Amino acid sequence: MPNGVRGLLVLPTLTHVENVLTPGGRALKHEAVREYVRDLVAGRHPGAPAPSERELVSRFGVARMTVRQALDALVAEGLLERVPGRGTFVAPPRRTATPVLSFREEMTARGMVPESQTLALRLEQAGAGVARALSISEGDAVVHWRRLRHADGAAMSVEDVYLNEVLLPGFLQGPVPSSLYDELAGRGLRPTWVEDAIGAGLASDDEARLLGLPVGTAVLRKQRRGLWQEKVIEVSRSVCRADRYMVRVNLGGSD
Amino acid sequence: MPNGVRGLLVLPTLTHVENVLTPGGRALKHEAVREYVRDLVAGRHPGAPAPSERELVSRFGVARMTVRQALDALVAEGLLERVPGRGTFVAPPRRTATPVLSFREEMTARGMVPESQTLALRLEQAGAGVARALSISEGDAVVHWRRLRHADGAAMSVEDVYLNEVLLPGFLQGPVPSSLYDELAGRGLRPTWVEDAIGAGLASDDEARLLGLPVGTAVLRKQRRGLWQEKVIEVSRSVCRADRYMVRVNLGGSD
DNA sequence: GAGTGGTCTAGACCACGAT
DNA sequence: TCGTGGTCTAGACCACTCT
Numbered sequence: 183m184p185n186g187v188r189g190l191l192v193l194p195t196l197t198h199v200e201n202v203l204t205p206g207g208r209a210l211k212h213e214a215v216r217e218y219v220r221d222l223v224a225g226r227h228p229g230a231p232a233p234s235e236r237e238l239v240s241r242f243g244v245a246r247m248t249v250r251q252a253l254d255a256l257v258a259e260g261l262l263e264r265v266p267g268r269g270t271f272v273a274p275p276r277r278t279a280t281p282v283l284s285f286r287e288e289m290t291a292r293g294m295v296p297e298s299q300t301l302a303l304r305l306e307q308a309g310a311g312v313a314r315a316l317s318i319s320e321g322d323a324v325v326h327w328r329r330l331r332h333a334d335g336a337a338m339s340v341e342d343v344y345l346n347e348v349l350l351p352g353f354l355q356g357p358v359p360s361s362l363y364d365e366l367a368g369r370g371l372r373p374t375w376v377e378d379a380i381g382a383g384l385a386s387d388d389e390a391r392l393l394g395l396p397v398g399t400a401v402l403r404k405q406r407r408g409l410w411q412e413k414v415i416e417v418s419r420s421v422c423r424a425d426r427y428m429v430r431v432n433l434g435g436s437d
Numbered sequence: 438m439p440n441g442v443r444g445l446l447v448l449p450t451l452t453h454v455e456n457v458l459t460p461g462g463r464a465l466k467h468e469a470v471r472e473y474v475r476d477l478v479a480g481r482h483p484g485a486p487a488p489s490e491r492e493l494v495s496r497f498g499v500a501r502m503t504v505r506q507a508l509d510a511l512v513a514e515g516l517l518e519r520v521p522g523r524g525t526f527v528a529p530p531r532r533t534a535t536p537v538l539s540f541r542e543e544m545t546a547r548g549m550v551p552e553s554q555t556l557a558l559r560l561e562q563a564g565a566g567v568a569r570a571l572s573i574s575e576g577d578a579v580v581h582w583r584r585l586r587h588a589d590g591a592a593m594s595v596e597d598v599y600l601n602e603v604l605l606p607g608f609l610q611g612p613v614p615s616s617l618y619d620e621l622a623g624r625g626l627r628p629t630w631v632e633d634a635i636g637a638g639l640a641s642d643d644e645a646r647l648l649g650l651p652v653g654t655a656v657l658r659k660q661r662r663g664l665w666q667e668k669v670i671e672v673s674r675s676v677c678r679a680d681r682y683m684v685r686v687n688l689g690g691s692d
Numbered sequence: 693g694a695g696t697g698g699t700c701t702a703g704a705c706c707a708c709g710a711t
Numbered sequence: 712t713c714g715t716g717g718t719c720t721a722g723a724c725c726a727c728t729c730t
Contacts, residue, residue, distance in 0.1 A: 248699080253716095267709040375689035379685050381683040434630035434664075522695085
C-alpha cells in the first residue's frame with residue numbers, strides 16, 4: 183500500500199493518533215503527529231528534547247517526510263527548534279511585537295485593577311474626520327462611546343470611540359457591554375491590527391476636570407484606527423494622564 | 438542514481454541552476470529552485486501566477502518534494518501564496534508592524550529633509566539609570582551623544598543616546614558619524630528590536646531654548662532601548678516638539 | 693477531463709555532533 | 712561509531728478548480 187492511504191489499514195499502528203482526531207474533521211497524519219508532539223512538549227522548559235524524527239516515524243508508522251512536515255509547522259510557529267546533528271528541542275520563547283490589547287487587558291497585564299465608567303453611549307452622525315477614518319461617508323450612523331477609565335481607583339484616561347453602526351447591528355439595544363474588545367470578539371470583529379498616532383498636549387478644561395488635573399497639565403493624546411481584515415472597525419481618541427501612563431511599544435523582528 | 442547526488446551528473450539538466458550558484462557556497466537544489474522562482478516573480482503584480490510545481494519539476498529535473506521545499510520557503514516569507522486546485526501566485530504585500538527606523542529614515546519616509554546637529558559627543562561614566570538600561574555596571578564607560586534634530590529646517594527633537602563603549606571600540610576616534618544606525622549597521626550591531634516608552638511632559642528651560650519653544654509647552658518624551666541579538670546596543674531619551682511630531686505605530690498580525 | 697496543490701510513501705546519502 | 716537533522720528521489724492518490 184504505497185500511498186494515499188488515510189486512517190484505514192494503518193490504524194492499528196496509530197494508537198496515539200486516534201486520541202487527537204478532530205471529532206468532525208479529517209485525520210491528516212501530519213496533523214496527528216504535530217498535535218501529539220505539541221501536547222508532549224507543552225509546558226516543558228526551553229531546551230528540553232522533543233522526540234527524534236525517526237522515533238516518531240516508528241511510533242506512528244509514517245514516512246519521515248510526514249514527520250518532518252509536522253515538525254516544520256511547530257518550528258515555524260516557534261515552539262521547536264532544530265539543531266543539526268543533535269536533535270529537536272523546545273525553543274526559547276520568541277519575542278513578539280506589542281500585541282493589540284484592550285485597556286482592560288493592558289492594565290491587568292501591568293498588575294492593576296481596571297475600571298470603566300460610561301459617560302455617553304449613543305448613535306450619532308459621523309463628522310468629516312471620523313467618517314474619513316472609518317472609511318464611511320459623512321453623516322453615516324456611528325456609535326459614539328465615551329468612557330472614563332480608572333486603574334487601581336485612579337483616573338487614567340478619557341476615551342471617545344467611534345464604531346461603524348452598519349457593522350454592529352443591535353449594538354445599542356442590549357445592555358452596555360463591559361468590554362468593547364470582548365463585544366467585538368463575540369461578533370468576530372475584534373481588531374487584529376491597529377494604527378496608533380501618539381502625541382502630547384495640554385489638558386482642556388473638560389479633560390482636566392474629568393481626569394482630576396490642574397489646568398495646563400501635559401497629557402498624552404492617542405488616536406487609534408483598529409482594523410480587522412482590511413475593514414476599519416474602530417476609531418478612537420484617548421486623553422491620558424501623563425503622570426500615570428506611558429505608552430510602551432516593542433517593535434522589530436524576533437532576533 | 439536515487440539520492441544524495443549533488444551538482445554532479447545532474448548538472449546537464451540544471452542549466453538554470455548554474456546561474457544562481459552561490460560563488461563559494463554549496464549548491465542545494467531547493468535553493469536553486471527557490472532563487473529561480475524569486476527572480477522570476479520579482480516585481481510582478483500580486484495575483485500573477487508562479488510556475489506550477491510540476492513545471493518546475495520537469496524544468497529542473499528534481500523531485501516534486503524538492504520543488505515544494507523551495508516554494509514553502511517563499512510562501513513562508515510572504516512572497517507567494519498557494520491556492521489549492523488553482524496554482525501558486527504572487528501574494529499581496531503583507532502588512533508589517535512598524536519597522537525599526539532611524540530619525541533620518543523616518544523623516545525621509547515622511548517626505549521631509551532631516552538634519553542633525555551634534556551638541557555633544559564624549560565618553561562618560563554610566564549613571565545608575567543608564568547602566569541598568571544598558572545592562573552594564575554603574576561607572577562603566579559609555580558614549581554619550583546629544584543631537585538636535587531638524588526636519589525641513591524646523592527643530593524637531595533633542596536626543597541623548599548612550600552606547601556601551603565596550604561594544605563600539607574606536608567609536609570616538611574617527612570622524613563624527615553622520616548616522617548612528619548606519620554606523621551600527623556597519624559594525625553588524627544595528628538594533629532589530631526596540632522597546633519604546635512614550636510619555637508627555639512640559640519642556641524644561643533648556644529643552645524649550647533648544648527647540649525654540651515657549652516655556653510650559655507640552656512635549657513628547659520617548660525613551661528607547663535598542664537591542665540586537667539579546668544585547669542592549671542603544672539607550673536613548675528624546676524630547677520632541679508635540680506640535681510638529683507624533684509617534685506613529687502599527688501593531689498586530691498581518692490579517 | 694486536465695491541471696493544480698495537499699498529502700504520503702519507503703527508502704537513500706550527507707554533514708555534523710556526541711561518545 | 713552511532714544518532715541526528717538536511718537533503719533528495721520517483722513515484723502515488725486525493726480534493727479541488729477550471730473549461
